[in-house]
Amino acid sequence: MTAPNYLDHILNGAMVLDEQCTVLFWNHWLEIQTGIKRGDIVGNSLYDFFPDINKKLIERKLRQVYALNTPAFINAEAEKYLLKIPSKKISGKIYDYMLQNVVISAYDKKERYTLFMIYDQTSLLEARVRLETSTRLLEEQHSLLQNTLDFQANVIFVMDDNKIVNYNNNFLEVFGYDSVERVNSGERDLLSYVSAEKNENLNDIYGSFNNFILDSLNRNRLNKISVADKNTGRETTFLFSVRKMPENSTIIVSMTDITLLQNREKVLQDINLELSRRYEDKNTELKKLNFDLARNRDQLRIAQEVASIGSFEYSCATGSIFLSHGLKIIFDNPDIAALSLPDVLAYLKPEYRKAVSDKVALACREGGDFSAYAEIVSKKGVEKPIGIHCRVFGSMDEGRRLTITMNDLTNIKQLENQIKDREQLVSSLFDVADIGFVITDRSGVIFRVNSAFLSMTGYESDDLIGASLDKLHIESYKSDYGQYERDDKDALSEVTLTHRNGAKLYAYMNVSTFKGQDEDEYRVLALTDITDRINLLSEQKEQEQLLIQQSKMAAMGEMIGVIGHQWKQPLNSMSLILDNIKSDVEDDMLDMEMLNIGIDRCLEQIHFMSETIDDFRSFFSHETVVSAFDLKSTVNNTVRLLSPLFERHGTKIDIVSELDKNVYVTGIANEFKHTLMNLLSNSKDAISSRILNDTRFKGRITIFMSVEDSSVFITVCDNGGGIPEKVLSHIFKPYFTTKGDKGTGIGMYLAQIIISKKMNGSITAENKGEGACIRITLPVS
Amino acid sequence: MKILVVDDSGFARRALIKLINEQLEGWAVIETGEGKQAMPLFTEHRPELVFLDLTMPEIRGEDILAEIKKTDIPSKVIVVSADIQQKTREIVMGLGADYMVNKPINAEKIAEALTAVMI
Amino acid sequence: MENLSELQTEAMGELFNIAYGLATSLISDSIGMHSSMYVTEMEIIDIENLADTIAGVIDGDKEYYHVSQVFLNYLEGETVMLMSRESAAALTECYSRIDDMLDDSSEEDIKSCTLEISNIITSALIGRIADLTNTEIFFQPPEIKPYKTSEIHDLRRGSEFSQVIVIKVIIDIDSTEIKGHMYVLLKEQSFSRFKEALDYFIEHYAG
């Protein structure tokens, strides 16, 4: 079956089926997407090639098209797809198969042929899922940060019925050295030292600090207060939490300085804002897509109208003739067996035959399109006025071919419409939707462009006509499609070209070469703007980067916990030493030697603490340079940092290394550390849930390292119970989490990106023994 | 000779009566838009022919048809309905209707129906 | 009825009656069961009153689907179909009796069936107008989302639309009752064209 050739140019699928779902037409896009050639599928049942299609669904949709004469639809969000086409994306894909919107409409009512237009919706829906997930992730990380802060108290005091009964040194630093005395004597309520957010007047609302604290305790919420420095007046913001002793009215208040961290929160808010802006952009894109869909529907209408016009092809050289189905309808003779031009002309009233026959002969001899008016008598004896339009193809040498269309002009109203529509059709085919056309002569001089091309490139018609094609700087930029050559040698490729304002445009380009009537060769370039799609892809990449950044921040939160834990011990030691010194001074028992010992021990602790900070710093340095780094020491350092915290959670980390010398791998060391930290923290979480069931359970994580040929293997195994089988296969997909609302779901996905994409390695997961093993393979540099 | 036309849509009644008048001369047409009035009018006028709609508020055409067929009045009943399901046709014919016409009606359909029940 | 003569109102009733008959027969064929469709209420309201009208029929405790579909050319506007999740699931259950690939507890399958029935009703209603007046109307793909009150207010804000045909429809499939609220939003010019279409219908069928 012949279908309008521009269906091969559009960036959607188009196929025509008969009532039994035998494929009658299969466009170029479908050939590319499915890998099924037109010649193979046409004439066969669609079900033979796509056995998964729900037959019942198709039957229902076709029934609607025939019964109501209106289009039926398949929706990417509900039915997912019509044709099961594996997604071509390699990284970052969410859906395994291309999601499709499908518009099903009547192509030939009489023969019950239907046209299926298939639109790829995958990128769009994926972008939406990504955005939704990023927003959720951000919220999760925000609360993670909050929770971490909760543990880091630096002011602690104990109150009993509005009196301060115990406090640490920081309390005095913050509230002033006379504060305890003043509060306990009743001279000043502690409430008068603090202010709340939004300038609430705490005094009016609560009356006393005790009431304020009790209220916060009852509401069980995270609270912020500010305390002004006595000397400078600068405000410090604290997050505070309260615990009440069950047996008496004693309350323990702990306060954490978050002045600096509040800034971090601002960063998070900024990211949130940025994300919502991007979401808006996507929404606009969605609307644009819907608009495009509407435009495609116009094409569809034109396609249907083309089908309703009768036509025949005539070869000047052989005199052979081929009649379209539409013409058979006009002649009221579906079984017509016209073999020659006179057979067709016989349907014309005698007075028109010679004129048309002469014009055909002239067109064959000298070329040149023509239009004519004639009247026919159909097989049923009906007289019909007919509009005849002839187009000439091919040269004298290779034999001219004429395509002659006939319009039934019986109805005057139809006549008016058809004249209007034909005008529209001719201009539409050239100005069709968003396909830009450029026609050049043999030497590449442009002599015609369409309006779509002008609006695509920003040029005026005058700028281009007569100019060389070089002006547009068309360059191939990808060879994906270059290898794909159509049978008729028309090549479809991806190119870049330059907008008048200098911007780079991306396009699909299809070049066809024709021989004109004047023997001259000319080329038709059909270009479709895909800049938006390309941009969408790069935006997705940016988003991935953003996610990595965010996960870094979450890791930072966890590290604050690590430091807090590391510092607790030395801080305690030091306060003990200092307490001893203090009491020795009071008892006049201090001698120089003891003081020196005390100072040395304090310095030792301070040295240890500053080491922790150095470790922390190097861990989070904003190093982004790819370099070769020593694997063994990187793993050791990471484990050393995490071990204390893990041990507190009842989990021991062991390293079993078969590396006898230094092994270097290439990448960003920090990203690798994050990946390892993430794996360890997953193991810890799995172990924690086992400990919850059995408090005596001993958690164990073992990191095996070995090298073989030019690969190094790092395997992290735990005894946390393993990963459920059905989860195992999805574990490296984005936003997948087994941790319910606790996990971020992004960790394993990022691990996979960092290891496979950035470090050219691979990562796999399996269950082994009492738990899970994650195996990383990296090339040795 | 009398015809009873029962249809809740005034529009549908007018369209039908116009076509009946074009094809049958000298028949008296009694009409009602209220399904509940159908039986009282039927027993009062004993029409030879009834045109009956199915979907009406309050009472369904199928019920009226059953009532008519219970009486000893030998009327022919032509059901006129937009419900074009094959199953509906089977039900209606099973209840004893003499003919069924799918809406929208036109002169040919009514002529065919009249010919079928008159012969 | 707002701006419609008594004659036009009657004609509209009959036109939609015929359209629903066609839609019902299509649905019956699709699910292999006898079904009936009743239009229990029909009125024309000003777009200004749409939000209030909808608020009056929506049960606040239930979730609803909102299916919208744009149509263009001779008549331009949008149909909005509201169907409770319960009704949509019941509909899917009916479909699943003949199509065993459908599962009435799957959100996607429920959406699929709701989209389908909404498209059929829209096509039947609007498509019949095109058929009977010899004109052409194009349909865009329907879209489905959870119903949110705010979006109905947005429809008014665009103020492209002037009149709304409100139709409450009950589909009875094998004694399962499925209720839907259909709103046909028409642009000012399309509303006068709709009246022309009704006049054409009156002239050709009852004139």
Ligand SMILES: [Mg+2]
């Ligand atoms: Mg009725």
